[in-house]
Amino acid sequence: MKYISTRGQAPELTFEEAMLTGLARDGGLYVPESWPTLSEDQIAGFAGKSYEDVAFEVMKPFVGDTFGDAEFREIIAKAYSSFGHDARCPLVQLDSNHYLLELFHGPTLAFKDVAMQLIGQMFEAALKRSGNRVTIVGATSGDTGSAAIEAFRGLDAVDVFIMYPHGRVSEVQRRQMTTPVEDNVHALAVDGDFDTCQALLKDMFNDFDFRDSVQLAGVNSINWARVLAQVVYYFTSAVSLGAPHRKVSFTVPTGNFGDIFAGYVAKRMGLPIDRLVIATNQNDILHRTLQSGDHSKTGVVPSISPSMDIQVSSNYERLVFDLYDREGEAVAQLFEALKDVGSFKLSQGALGRMADEFDSGRVSEDETSAAIKDYYERTGEVLCPHSAIGAKIGDEMQGDVPMITLATAHPAKFPAAVEAACGEHPALPPRMADLFERDERVTRVAGDLAAVEAVIRERIAG
Numbered sequence: 001m002k003y004i005s006t007r008g009q010a011p012e013l014t015f016e017e018a019m020l021t022g023l024a025r026d027g028g029l030y031v032p033e034s035w036p037t038l039s040e041d042q043i044a045g046f047a048g049k050s051y052e053d054v055a056f057e058v059m060k061p062f063v064g065d066t067f068g069d070a071e072f073r074e075i076i077a078k079a080y081s082s083f084g085h086d087a088r089c090p091l092v093q094l095d096s097n098h099y100l101l102e103l104f105h106g107p108t109l110a111f112k113d114v115a116m117q118l119i120g121q122m123f124e125a126a127l128k129r130s131g132n133r134v135t136i137v138g139a140t141s142g143d144t145g146s147a148a149i150e151a152f153r154g155l156d157a158v159d160v161f162i163m164y165p166h167g168r169v170s171e172v173q174r175r176q177m178t179t180p181v182e183d184n185v186h187a188l189a190v191d192g193d194f195d196t197c198q199a200l201l202k203d204m205f206n207d208f209d210f211r212d213s214v215q216l217a218g219v220n221s222i223n224w225a226r227v228l229a230q231v232v233y234y235f236t237s238a239v240s241l242g243a244p245h246r247k248v249s250f251t252v253p254t255g256n257f258g259d260i261f262a263g264y265v266a267k268r269m270g271l272p273i274d275r276l277v278i279a280t281n282q283n284d285i286l287h288r289t290l291q292s293g294d295h296s297k298t299g300v301v302p303s304i305s306p307s308m309d310i311q312v313s314s315n316y317e318r319l320v321f322d323l324y325d326r327e328g329e330a331v332a333q334l335f336e337a338l339k340d341v342g343s344f345k346l347s348q349g350a351l352g353r354m355a356d357e358f359d360s361g362r363v364s365e366d367e368t369s370a371a372i373k374d375y376y377e378r379t380g381e382v383l384c385p386h387s388a389i390g391a392k393i394g395d396e397m398q399g400d401v402p403m404i405t406l407a408t409a410h411p412a413k414f415p416a417a418v419e420a421a422c423g424e425h426p427a428l429p430p431r432m433a434d435l436f437e438r439d440e441r442v443t444r445v446a447g448d449l450a451a452v453e454a455v456i457r458e459r460i461a462g
């Protein structure tokens with residue numbers, strides 16, 4: 001399998017190269033040159049298999065011979081051994097035809113662990129083989145950062161720098177990033193919002209002098225391997241409800257569009273998904289786009305679901321690439337306009353193709369709190385604000401087929417919002433019970449490329 005850039009001007013890469021490269025050198029995102037498909041029999045055969053076995057079969061066509069079969073199976077086994085549930089990503093019934101896919105049983109209590117634990121193992125294997133060293137820089141609205149730090153802390157061949165928006169993540173999220181003691185971990189509190197952090201990251205990748213001198217690598221969903229690992233749980237959950245003999249729909253709390261894009265990939269691979277529902281908070285650019293085709297940035301407004309406080313949804317570019325029949329030049333024009341003037345308009349054809357696959361909904365702050373309370377009272381489930389947004393929209397969009405809503409984080413990551421909404425204080429697991437007593441280590445930095453690059457260069461030199 002070869003990987004090509006959504007902007008059509010960067011060299012084709014293998015899986016391993018794409019994983020270690022991050023952003024394409026033309027500013028685009030790497031995607032597989034075509035979507036591999038699985039037969040109905042293959043998908044039916046997933047029933048009763050372990051999460052790890054399904055992961056191997058779903059990801060193998062994308063990974064090719066980067067790892068031998070035995071090595072790849074071992075990588076997958078190690079990645080998920082740290083999960084606190086035997087099913088890894090269990091499905092819980094909310095009501096008669098609505099299910100919650102719990103993705104928060106990994107070490108940092110968010111769905112990011114599902115991919116990040118795997119990427120940590122894959123990076124380690126690839127870097128051991130090559131003897132190379134890399135500088136991972138990540139942008140986070142709270143969860144990617146802690147998951148990346150957990151996956152890479154203490155690794156000799158890696159320095160990991162995480163930029164988060166100062167004052168805009170929950171206290172638990174911040175402490176998960178600022179309290180690890182390993183020397184290769186560097187938390188950077190950036191003045192700005194998540195979009196500032198992600199733009200800085202992309203600018204770093206486009207600064208070839210910096211990129212090459214620090215051996216820059218990325219573990220945001222810029223990295224194709226991140227999205228790939230998330231495709232697996234669409235298969236495991238759908239099959240447990242009767243796929244491929246029965247269709248299912250998914251509702252996905254959405255920000256950077258990585259998680260729901262993984263669902264789109266599962267559908268391209270042959271999983272019978274009826275609807276993919278984008279659930280947004282008040283930062284609703286994707287919901288507005290689906291209504292009118294107008295993809296216009298507005299400022300990011302802080303919310304009680306901070307991980308979704310995003311207006312530049314990076315992976316939307318991967319979808320637009322398909323919506324425009326994989327014409328890199330058209331995609332480059334649209335996303336350059338988004339950067340330069342803050343908006344672009346989808347063609348009628350592209351909007352129609354998007355509407356064929358996706359629905360969307362938006363949940364306000366008050367509605368988010370009310371949804372947390374309502375689910376707690378009706379079902380006993382304490383949901384994090386992101387998952388509550390998904391569940392509310394999932395309920396509204398229910399049709400004839402089962403609806404699976406992705407529960408993307410554990411409520412204990414957002415105790416203040418959850419307690420204010422439903423009166424329950426969600427406890428952290430015992431292994432994290434002293435999180436609030438640990439010392440924090442963080443560098444405050446201006447939201448400015450030169451300033452961030454200077455900090456990174458200085459730390460690496462030191």
Ligand SMILES: Cc1ncc(COP(=O)(O)O)c(C=O)c1O
Binds near residue numbers: 258259386
């Ligand atoms: C808890 C939580 N829910 C939902 C999202 C949105 O996911 P995505 O950015 O893949 O759309 C994120 C951030 O990525 C998150 O951390």
Ligand SMILES: N[C@@H](CCOP(=O)(O)O)C(=O)O
Binds near residue numbers: 308
């Ligand atoms: N919500 C994310 C934002 C970054 O998304 P990613 O999937 O591109 O890593 C976060 O929690 O950091």
